[in-house]
Amino acid sequence: MRTRILVVDDDTKITSMLKRALTYEGYEVEVATNGTQALALAAGKPDLIILDIMLPVMDGLAVCRQIRASSDIPILMLTARDDTADRVLGLDTGADDYLVKPFALEELLARIRALLRRHPRENEAEVLQYGDLTLNTATREGFRGQRSFTLTAKEYELLLYFLQNPQRVLTRDELMARIWGFDFSGESNVLEVYIGYLRSKLEAGGEPRLIQTVRGVGYALKEQRS
Structure with missing residues (x-):
């Protein structure tokens, strides 16, 4: 099951950009444009919420308070307010992190990954293994032997x-x-490109290649024959 992210913002340019970028990274994305819609979609328990403060109907702080009263869904506030007092207020209201517009997409993605690692989905922890390669599906962290490496969503x-x-x-x-x-x-x-990214991470410690190219067909996860 793909990780679900709820994006709450009344700026259609931002929601369109975020939906495209997050979908490209492998996330399932829902969009709300006001506080009431946000609360309704949050009831479906997404894995993470990106929440703007300046919203019609009900502002983001009120939305955050209501969600936090009954749920520990990680909330990343995304807003144009950059005063320290505003950041403190957002965090005290229950947000887990705070990012000011304009923002770099790579920083947003990194913060999303960090929040998801800190809030793994319940009852879905599983460790998959092949040879010395393991993947923890709760933390989304990979290992070659004792060496750990992080992964983007894709x-x-x-x-x-x-x-x-x-x-x-x-x-x-x-x-x-x-x-x-x-x-x-x-x-x-x-x-x-992504096979190259994975190989770089899987082989960063000098380990033998596990993702093999099958010419003219595709790829396979298997150990090389000596």
Whole structure:
């Protein structure tokens, strides 16, 4: 099941950008444009909420208080207010983190990953293993032996699928459809780019390659024959 993020903001340019960027990273995204909608969608228990303060109907601080009264869903406040007093107020209201507009997308993604690591979904912890490679699905952290490495959302989905299908040759079309859906043309090299990212992390300590290229077909998670 994909990680669900609720984006709450009345600026359609921001919600459109965030929905596209977060979907590209592998998250499932819902959007609310006012406080009332936010509370209704929050009742569905998303895994994380990105919440603007300046909202119509009910402001973000009131929304945060109501959500926090009954739920520990991680909340990242995203707002144009950058005074220290405003940041303290947001955190005291119950937000887990605070990011000021304008923001760098990479910083937002990093903060999302950090919040999700601190708030793993209940009853979904599982450790998948192949050889000396393990993946903790609660913390989304990978290991080669005792060496740990972090993963972006898309890297995590790709490695998870490999570990769910060890030693099986996965075609390029299958991986593209599974991880990216049908948003990319067959000529896109996004898969090759992310395979490269994963290999760099899996082999950073000089470990032998586990993600093998099957020429003309795709890739497979398997140990190299000596």
